[in-house]
Each structure stands twice: as structure tokens, then as C-alpha cells.
Amino acid sequence: MTDGFRFPVDLTSIMLFASALGETNRIYYDEEYAEGTSLGGVIAPPTFSIASAHWNPNYFLRGVRRIPGPTSESAAAASKPSGEEKRGGGGGPNLTRVLHGEQRFEYHRPLVPGMVLTATTRPGKSWEKQGRRGGQMRFSEVITEYRDEAGERIVTETSVGIVTGQVVGG
């Protein structure tokens, strides 16, 4: 649970995100074109709010801090050649066993440059399941709600994370 963190939305971040998706749709970066459409300006692609991770003070995927658990020694050793430094601090999930199971977005209004959103997260349901490929799997939902400066809901995300008992796939 967070009290809420700021997520300022800007044109460059939207363009970079759209570009990473291989988008050629000008609504995501061409202001002149976008102003001539019924939307009246650039908007963000449907999954863009996920990039609020850059602003989330509690985000555990912003670079590797520590890989606890049974694989920690090999992980730390293996990561050295790539220049990953093992940093201090504890906690956090074992990143070799964390998977993204599901993602849902509920849209109220498109994200546009200049919006300053406040994101609040809360835990949703959690459950366990014996997986065919992943061993014992623990599922947990995190719900993130984004509101604009007037307090209006803009988008709501539900993310289901899975911690697996073993490597899945390949």
C-alpha cells in the first residue's frame, strides 16, 4: 500500500514508449497531426500507465538490488560479467521465479502530456495453485488507481504476479 506517488505524463516518455512498441501511429508523437484529430492532441498508448514504474518509490524492478533465496550466490556471481553490482539491502522477491500472470486496464480517459497523475496501489486477491509447469505457484493481485489533479479516475490497473516453484517454459 502506498499513499500515492506522482506520475507526470510527458510527450517524450509517451513517444519513447510508443517507439518501443514499434508504433507508427502519429497520435502518439506528432502534435500537429494529433491536434487535427477529434482527440485534439497526443495521447498515450493503452498500456502506457505501466511506465509509472519509473516514478514509483517502491518499485522493485528498477535495477537489481539483491537476489535473495537459494540462487542468490550464483545469481550474484553470474551477474558480475554484465556489470551488475550487488547492492546492500534486503527483501524483495527472488527475481528468477517471479512472473507476470495477468494484466488488466480499465480506462476512463486517455493519458495525455501535461497530466500529473497520482497513483495509489493496494493489494487485491491472492491465491495458490499447483501448476503443471511451474510447481507450487502463488498468485497475488496489485491494483493501481491513477487520478488526475481534480481527483478524477483516469485509468485503473490490475496486475497479477506469480511466484513459481521452478523455472517455467523454455
Added chain:
Amino acid sequence: MSNTRVELAVGDQREAVVVENLGRTQIVQYAGASGDFKPIHHDEIFATQAAGYPSIFAHGMLTMGLTGKLLTDWFGDGVLRSFGVRFVNQVWPGDTLTARGTVTSIEARGDGNLVAIEVVTENQKGEVVVQGSATALLGR
């Protein structure tokens, strides 16, 4: 694209190749843009030696974003009301992904037609990588 008026009926389908021969560079680009720096998506040594995967693999959210292109190219910009997927199989460097959407219902409302779509994205072997649904509100 945002001004497109779409004539639709239940059962309508659309299919599109949303990425061809997915490159590691695009996966890294997505890591930077999204802020998801989980090493399993960019650090080959971590992915293979520490985690035991055959190689790095794409963020599920990259596949979802690519799948979203099918919907926005079809229905227009800024019209989605919901979009959700389950990540079924991993997407690996070199994969070519085809997304397919099917209109499952159209509900007339005061503010337009709420169109429900089922969506599935498959790799070049025909394996489902993501599966889900979306709704779009279209003007009449």
C-alpha cells in the same frame, strides 16, 4: 485514425502481425521505456546461468502492448474502455507474433456502442502467448 467510423457485427475478425522477428534491441528498448529492468528480460547471463532459462525473454507487457496495436488500429484511438490479458507462454527473441481479435458482443448504450472483443496472440509455431479481452466504446 481517431476519426475512423467502424462498421461492426458480432463475429467480425481481424488479424495482424504485430511484430516480426522480435529483436533483443526492442526488448531492451521496452525495458528502458517501461522502467521494467527485471534482469531476466535483458541480461542473458542472468537469464541462462542464474535463472535457468534458454535465453532472455520479452516482458509480458511488451507482448500486451504489441497486441494492443491490433485493437487501436482496428477501432481507433482513445476508444478502449478496458483491456486485459493472461500471459500464457513466454515470447522469445526471434519470435513473430500474430494477434487476432473477434467481436463477441455489441451493446447499444446512450453514449455509443460498447463493443466487446476477444483477443489472442500466437507465435510463429501457433502457440498462444497472450489471451484476453477488451471493450471499446464507439460513437454511432
